[in-house]
Amino acid sequence: MKKTELLSPAGNYEKLEMALAYGADAVYLGGKNFSMRSAADNFSPEEMRKAVDLAHTLGKQAFITVNIIARNKDIEEIIEEMRFINKINADAMIISDIGLINLAKKHAPGTRIHVSTQANILNKETARFFADLGVDRLILARELRLKEIKEIRSALPGNVEIEVFVHGSMCISYSGRCLLSNYMANRDGNRGECAQPCRWNYSLVEEKRPGEYYPIHEDERGSYVFNSKDLCMIEHIPELIGAGIDSFKIEGRMKSVFYAAMTTRSYRKAIDAYYSDNGGQVYNTQWLADLSKTSHRNYTTAFFFDDRPENAQIYNTNTYIRTHSFVGKVLQYDAETGLARIMQRNPLFDGEEVEVIQPKLEDFTQKVKNMTGTGGGQVLSTPHAQMIYYMKMKMPVEINAILMKKKSEES
Numbered sequence: 001m002k003k004t005e006l007l008s009p010a011g012n013y014e015k016l017e018m019a020l021a022y023g024a025d026a027v028y029l030g031g032k033n034f035s036m037r038s039a040a041d042n043f044s045p046e047e048m049r050k051a052v053d054l055a056h057t058l059g060k061q062a063f064i065t066v067n068i069i070a071r072n073k074d075i076e077e078i079i080e081e082m083r084f085i086n087k088i089n090a091d092a093m094i095i096s097d098i099g100l101i102n103l104a105k106k107h108a109p110g111t112r113i114h115v116s117t118q119a120n121i122l123n124k125e126t127a128r129f130f131a132d133l134g135v136d137r138l139i140l141a142r143e144l145r146l147k148e149i150k151e152i153r154s155a156l157p158g159n160v161e162i163e164v165f166v167h168g169s170m171c172i173s174y175s176g177r178c179l180l181s182n183y184m185a186n187r188d189g190n191r192g193e194c195a196q197p198c199r200w201n202y203s204l205v206e207e208k209r210p211g212e213y214y215p216i217h218e219d220e221r222g223s224y225v226f227n228s229k230d231l232c233m234i235e236h237i238p239e240l241i242g243a244g245i246d247s248f249k250i251e252g253r254m255k256s257v258f259y260a261a262m263t264t265r266s267y268r269k270a271i272d273a274y275y276s277d278n279g280g281q282v283y284n285t286q287w288l289a290d291l292s293k294t295s296h297r298n299y300t301t302a303f304f305f306d307d308r309p310e311n312a313q314i315y316n317t318n319t320y321i322r323t324h325s326f327v328g329k330v331l332q333y334d335a336e337t338g339l340a341r342i343m344q345r346n347p348l349f350d351g352e353e354v355e356v357i358q359p360k361l362e363d364f365t366q367k368v369k370n371m372t373g374t375g376g377g378q379v380l381s382t383p384h385a386q387m388i389y390y391m392k393m394k395m396p397v398e399i400n401a402i403l404m405k406k407k408s409e410e411s
Helices: 013-021 045-057 072-087 098-107 124-132 146-155 180-185 234-242 257-276 285-291
Strands: 005-009 026-030 061-065 092-095 112-115 137-139 161-168 203-205 213-215 230-232 247-250 324-334 339-344 353-357 364-367 388-392 402-406
Touching (some): 013 026, 013 257, 026 045, 045 072, 092 098, 098 112, 124 137, 124 146, 146 161, 161 234, 161 257, 234 257, 234 285, 257 402
Parallel strands (some): 026 061, 061 092, 092 112, 161 247
Antiparallel strands (some): 161 230, 203 213, 324 339, 353 364, 353 402
């Protein structure tokens, strides 16, 4: 049985490293110019080369996005980008524009083509159309039911893979093809510059009463009528694998290093548990508990089981749920002394309790005490961004292990 791929987001090089360390089979990333996530840090050409090399060294894959909806002025630069992607041996290009698929075949013949979710593949005829173009993978629209995904899978030749989003933010428009951001903020969502106006709060104005605003929902701050919950399919891995999906994709190139690690690890465990149980209905509530420690909106299964899900929207707020803080990342560990070299990511104070999350070794909790700075003196807190400090660990830790603490009620 071919194992379903786990594909994780890499908004910058550090996120890429963490996604690979925590179990991704492949990562997707974008360059500076032609990615649908222009607000992410993204990758310079040299960083792209380095990212592909690292993935290949670890036996993993790296896919590069060229998935904006292109204009005439973009074409020559996109051709150069495609040639470069081909040269550095990236495993695939993610493309939404039909014309760019032809360009990729001509200028990057050694690179596989994945059709982006921006192409809005919602039915088997559209899927067959792209398959006939000779592409290697279809990233299906997020509006499909599981039943429809199965039908598309059965309509395709076996050499054409399908990829489906299983976790992360949802879009109010069909898989991101939206003009709202361009209209309201002069930032084109179809060119990677979405301002996410679907997360803003809205009120109703009657035509003959300008300046009088009425809440659409009874909330004095307005109504978030377009605001979707986050997708989370961690409880349904057996059904998804049974549908013949080749790759599970986690959304979130603009999200944190902490998010990249924690989401990847939870889905890695769920996928591995399925195959180790020979397709059994294994589910561990800890997977969802770990996912919920990242910044997120309330979760939904979106359209997978219902094409008109009544509980998929959040009408009273656009804020995230944040229960834990990422306070440190382990850079080195001395097994003889038990001393870890840690980079600060948020303030930590002597006497607090931290949870240590690891790529492979056992997780544990411990009280913070006897932290020391780079000069050897004791420190009682870590207030400075990315400061380096040392702490003795009660159990062995790995490089890239995460230290997190529970937020207080006041924070």
